[in-house]
Amino acid sequence: MIGRLVWFAGLAAIALLTAVLQLDLMAARAPGVVPIVPSPLRNESQVAITRAALAGTDSARALAEAERLVQRRPIPARNLVLLSVSQAKAGKAEDAAKTIQIAAQRGWREPLAQEAMLRIALAAGDEAEAARRYAALFLRDGTPEPLLSELGTAVLAKPGGLGQSTMVAIVVGGERWHAAFLGRGPRVMPPAAFSAITADSLARGAAFDCAALGQSVRVLKRRDPAAAASLRTAAERRCPRLPR
Known part of the structure; x- marks a missing residue:
């Protein structure tokens, strides 16, 4: 038993x-x-x-x-x-x-x-390398947006810094970046940083689609009207009909 x-x-x-x-x-x-x-x-x-x-x-x-x-x-x-x-x-x-x-x-x-x-x-303190790694995460669809927001603030927030300039070089250097950058960027990057990176990319010859850029301005305006206005001014020559 x-x-x-x-x-x-x-x-x-x-x-x-x-x-x-x-x-x-x-x-x-x-x-x-x-x-x-x-x-x-x-x-x-x-x-x-x-x-x-x-x-x-x-x-x-x-x-x-x-x-x-x-x-x-x-x-x-x-x-x-x-x-x-x-x-x-x-x-x-x-x-x-x-x-x-x-x-x-x-x-x-x-x-x-x-x-x-x-x-x-x-x-x-290697801002350029951090920006390159950020770009790799940014391009991956499965990367959570809260993580991109957290890292974006750390990598890109310094005005005129190496993080921003490296990101400009990446955006200008590949058209495959453009749709993802304009679609996701205004949601996860610091607004002022996204505005500056986009404006500098335009100045260096990035051929952004005006409709996609207009949607970016709309999204950015909800987060930071001043950043959106600055971007709209920078883009007027290429895309004169961006939303106000």
Whole structure:
């Protein structure tokens, strides 16, 4: 009798463990299940927790969660990239650079790598490199706009800075940039920066579509009427019928 009870208890424990592990796997698609996964069994759940912490403003918490993730699963490059991003966000540029180099030896997911390298470049004062990494994230459809807004303020807000001038060179240098730049830029870039970058791009020969530019002015006006008016003035020669 006791043997049967032990047998059934063992089966129940295995079933429970299997169910919890399945919930952990689901965390990548359904973050809502994370709280019901016991802490010692969190693998994918810990990834979700780390990503959520990185999306917030508490850099110390993000770093702690990323370190916990790598302690549990040190092999996947994805986890090392998350650690690198959190280190860079916490101001630990040297640590972040070392971590991303280790991740590079194993391969990494490009968007996370770009964000990590952007934050490292910012911490090192390399505005031009930060702008190039920002451009790579900007062109990726799946990059969240709140992240682009946060990084855009850090990379592009300095008037006449290397961040803005590098972005102008990128925009002028490739027509494939134009539709994305005019469509997304006024939503995620600092308004004054978007206005200045667009005006400088026009001055350097960027052949923007006037209808798309007009829509950009409308969006920009809702955020910053002065920036929109400045852009409209700069664009009048090419597109005289922009909205007022």
